[in-house]
Amino acid sequence: MKKIQLLDFVVSHQINKIAILCDEKVWKLYPDYFNFLQEVATVHFISIDAKEKNKDIESVVFGWNFLLEQKFDRNSLMISWGGGTICDIAGMIAATFMRGIWLVNVPTTLLSMIDAAHGGKNGINLKYQKNVIGTFYLPEKVIVDTEFLKKLPNKEILNGFAEMIKYALIGNKTLWNELKNITEINYKTINPNWIDDAIEFKMKIVEKDLHDNEIRQILNFGHTVGHAIERLFAEKKRNISHGYAVAMGICYESYISWKKGNLPMKCYKDILHFILRFYKPLNFTKSDISALANYCCDDKKNKNEIVRFIILEEIGKATITEYTQNS
C-alpha cells in the first residue's frame, strides 16, 4: 500500500532517475525493498554509515558529486531511507542540488517516523555544533511503513519513544495518559495510532510556522538541554543517543517549568518518575553543569543573547519563555 503511493508519485511525475540515500544496515536487512521502482526509473543506491560524525559537509559533497556524475536533473528524485541522520543528509543534498530536486522520505526508525522525516528541517553539523547548517525543504511525500520497526534494535525504539513523550507533554494529554500505562517499551507495545497522532500534531504546528520563528519552537521542548547534553558528550568523545539526551532534557526542562513557571510539582514528579523508569539518569559534575548552561546559550532559538526555553504550563500545553543569560 505504502509502496503503491510511491510508485504512483514516480510514474505520475515522469521521474527518470532516483538516488536512494540509505543507511547501509537498512539496505542489508531489506535488499529487495525498492525493486518495484527499478521497473519505472533508473535507481541508484548511495549507502552511508549512518553515524552522527558523518552528518557533515563531506557527506553532502559526496552526494552532490554523485548526482552530477549521474546527470541528475530537476525532475530527478532523492529518497532518504533510514533514520534521522540519513533524512538530514539527504534533505540537505536534495534542497541544494540544482536549487532543489524532488525529495521523498522513507523513515525506518521510530524517531524519524514521528519526527525527523516530517516538517522539512534538514541539517548537518559544523565543528561542535549540531544541525547548525541546513535549510527548510519540505519532502514531497513521507512513506511511514511501521514494518521496519520489527527489525529495529530495542534501544532505537527507546530513542524514538523520547520524542513520543515530548509530543504527549506539549500537546496531547490523552496520549500522555495512554503512554503512562505502558510497562515495557518495544515495537509490540508501540500503538501505531500514537505514531499517527504525533505526526498529525507536528504537521499542524509546521503548517503554522514552517520557518521556526515562533510556535514551531515548542517542538524543541527537551531539546535545549538535550542538545547541550549531546554536545557535552561529543566533546568528551562519549556516545549518547538523541532520544536519551532528549529524555534527560525533558526531565530538566520540566524541572525549570515547575521552578520558574507554573507547572504543578505533582506533574513534574509524574514526568520524572515515568522517564526514569525507562531511561537511567545521568550524573553530571559541577563543571559539566556549567558547560551545559553555556551550551544552552548557543541554541539556534536564541536571539540577541536572550535564551529561549520551552516551558510546560500543564501536561499537554507548552509556551515559549525568554530569559536573559544571567537569570
Add this chain to the structure above:
Amino acid sequence: MKKIQLLDFVVSHQINKIAILCDEKVWKLYPDYFNFLQEVATVHFISIDAKEKNKDIESVVFGWNFLLEQKFDRNSLMISWGGGTICDIAGMIAATFMRGIWLVNVPTTLLSMIDAAHGGKNGINLKYQKNVIGTFYLPEKVIVDTEFLKKLPNKEILNGFAEMIKYALIGNKTLWNELKNITEINYKTINPNWIDDAIEFKMKIVEKDLHDNEIRQILNFGHTVGHAIERLFAEKKRNISHGYAVAMGICYESYISWKKGNLPMKCYKDILHFILRFYKPLNFTKSDISALANYCCDDKKNKNEIVRFIILEEIGKATITEYTQNS
C-alpha cells in the same frame, strides 16, 4: 539615502551582529562606506578575492566557520558587498547558516545591480558546472547605489550591459529602442532609469515564479548557450566574463529564434549588428561547437533529457520552447 534605509532596517530589527562579505577590491576603494553601521552593531568584514574559481564550497565553509566562531545567531545579518560572485557566496551562506539569517545585498557592479542581487537565487560551482549547487533565498533588502559604477572598470560596465540587452529583448521594446541609439558604453551613458526598469521587470517575473519552474526561465535567454560558452572556456583554462558569454549567447539564441521560431530575420540582424558593435565575435572550431551543443543539454532548465531554449517571438517577447536532444 540608501544608507539610511539600511540603518533603519538594522535598528528596527535590533540586529546585533553584521558580517559583510565583500570583494577585497571594493573594500579598498571604499574603506569607510559602512562606518555608519558600526555605531549600532558589531560589524565584521570577510574579504574575498571575488574570482569565479572561489565560488565554491570551500568559500562557503569558510564563511560558516566565521559566523560560528563569532557566535552569530538568527537575528544576525549577512551583507553581500560586491558583484555577482560575492552575492552568490553570501546568499548561500546566509540561506544555510542556522537554516537562514537576514540577508541584504549591496551590489557594486552593473551586472549585480540589475540581476544577481535580486530574486533570491544563489549558487556555487561544483567541478565543471556553474551554479549547480544553491538555494532560493530572498534578500530582505537590495541597496542599489549607482555611485559604485563611477569607479567600475569599463569592461565591467560592458559585462552588465549584456544583461540589460537581455531584459530589453525579452520584455521591454521601449528600452530596446533606447539602447539601440547608444554609441558608446560607459558609466556615463547608462541611464539610471534603465537599471530601475530592468529590476522592475525581473521582480515581476520572480513574484510569479520564485522557484524557476516556468515563466522565470525566460530570464535565461542567452544563458543556455552563454553558460555553455563559459564552461568551454573554463575547461580550456581561458577567461571570459559572464556578460561577454551572455552577449554571444544572445546572438546564438536569437539565431535559433529566427531559424526554429518566428523571429523575423530583420530583428535577428538588428540584434546581431547591435551586439557585435560592442562585443567582438568569438571563433569556434567544429569540436567546440559539438562540445557547446552537449553542454546545452546539461542546463538546469532541462528535464528528462528535453532541452529547453528561450525563444524570442519578437523584440520584447520571449517564450519557452522544448526540443528533444537530437533535434
